[in-house]
Amino acid sequence: MRYEEHTFAWADTSCARPPGGLTRIRFDVDDGVATVTLDRPDRLNAMDRTMNNELGTVLRWCDRADDVGAVVLTGAGRAFCAGSEMTADGFGGADTQTPEAGWIAPHQVRKPVVAAIQGAAAGLGVTLAMQCDVRFVAGDAVLSLPFVRLGVTAELMGHWNLVRHVGLGRAQELLLTGRRFTGTEAAEWGLAVAALPAEQVLPRARALAREIVEHAAPVAVAATKRLLWEAAQAGPFEHARRERLVMEALLDRPDAHEGVQAFLQKRRPVWTGRPSTDLPPWPTEHGEDSA
Structure with a gap:
């Protein structure tokens, strides 16, 4: 994914267009809270080029739209996001967008972005969630940062964010081994604010977003x-x-x-x-x- 690096400055969203014709993302706004759903459940919401472009379009519009006060990012089905799409040719999602698509990272949106990790998350699925402001996770969700097991390194500020949330020692263990861990462990380490039953994750994320919007x-x-x-x-x-x-x-x-x-x-x-x-x-x- 390409985005403005070396800064936490807001992205330029002056030309943001309303989302339309979405095929990989579901999007709705309810009384100021936008819910953005990664919608490839048959592929565990793996990020391909189309999904990445659509996510960038939706986040840019949420940033620009003053009737949106907070954003909830979640996944359809039993996974939050299985990471970048992988094909026989390699990482189909590692370079997932064209420069003109104008990727915007969740931390560059001028509204709080709350991740509702209701199921499995791997690789980019975890680093994307770490770019959100708050994370709720299913206690039995299986998470991993398996980059070294795939011959690459983490991206989307993954190293910096992981150290920031769980400390250097735990980040070293997780990134150098690429091992799996649970949502309960993620919350215990500080990577998520709470581990919940899977069916409570999205309602809890929406409740937090609504509290921000209302008060x-x-x-x-x-x-x-x-x-x-x-x-x-x-x-x-x-x-x-x-x-x-x-x-x-x-x-x-x-x-x-x-x-x-x-x-x-x-x-x-x-x-x-x-x-x-x-x-x-x-x-x-x-x-x-x-x-």
């Missing part, structure tokens, strides 16, 4: 998401400066006033800020602001 200011959520992704990359003092500048910028926005008034009046806030247009300029490492 949190969309612009503040987007800014918080980016600060969280940048937290493991920036030094503590640089990150503290960035937090302060973002907070000061948001204090001048109507949503900050609305949040306080709604709290004092014990009512639900009415947010007016739009992530597509109202995010503050982003502080850079060198003290300037960037879009």
Whole structure:
């Protein structure tokens, strides 16, 4: 998959088009929560070129659409995603998209992306889930990062994300052996926030997404998401400066006033800020602001 590397900056989705003619992805929006379903159950939702292009199209639209407040990513059938499509010619999904398709990683979407891993996940299926913001997993799901057993290495920031979530020692064990592990183990190690019965995974993910949509200011959520992704990359003092500048910028926005008034009046806030247009300029490492 190709995406903008070396940055957690938001992707340019100004030309995002509404999803249509999808054959590998199911997509619906219910009261602000978009559910994106990898839909090749007969292939355990293995990622081929078409699915990858469609996923990029859907995520770009979710990023751009201000009536979408959160995204749930899941799989159809008994698997979340079996990884890249493999054929007799090799990895049919390793180079899964053309440059013009404009891949966008889940961490580049200005809305929280929640992974509902209701079944097996392998390789790219795990690294894709790690690019989401929150993960729920079926306790009996079988997961693996079998890249070395296939003669390759992990991608989609797999090494960095795994170390970030489970620590260097556990990441070394999992990536150097490529062994299988369960959803229960994943939650115990911190790779998922909870391991649940399979039938509860998607409802729990949707409930979390709906809680965000119903209670949190969309612009503040987007800014918080980016600060969280940048937290493991920036030094503590640089990150503290960035937090302060973002907070000061948001204090001048109507949503900050609305949040306080709604709290004092014990009512639900009415947010007016739009992530597509109202995010503050982003502080850079060198003290300037960037879009």
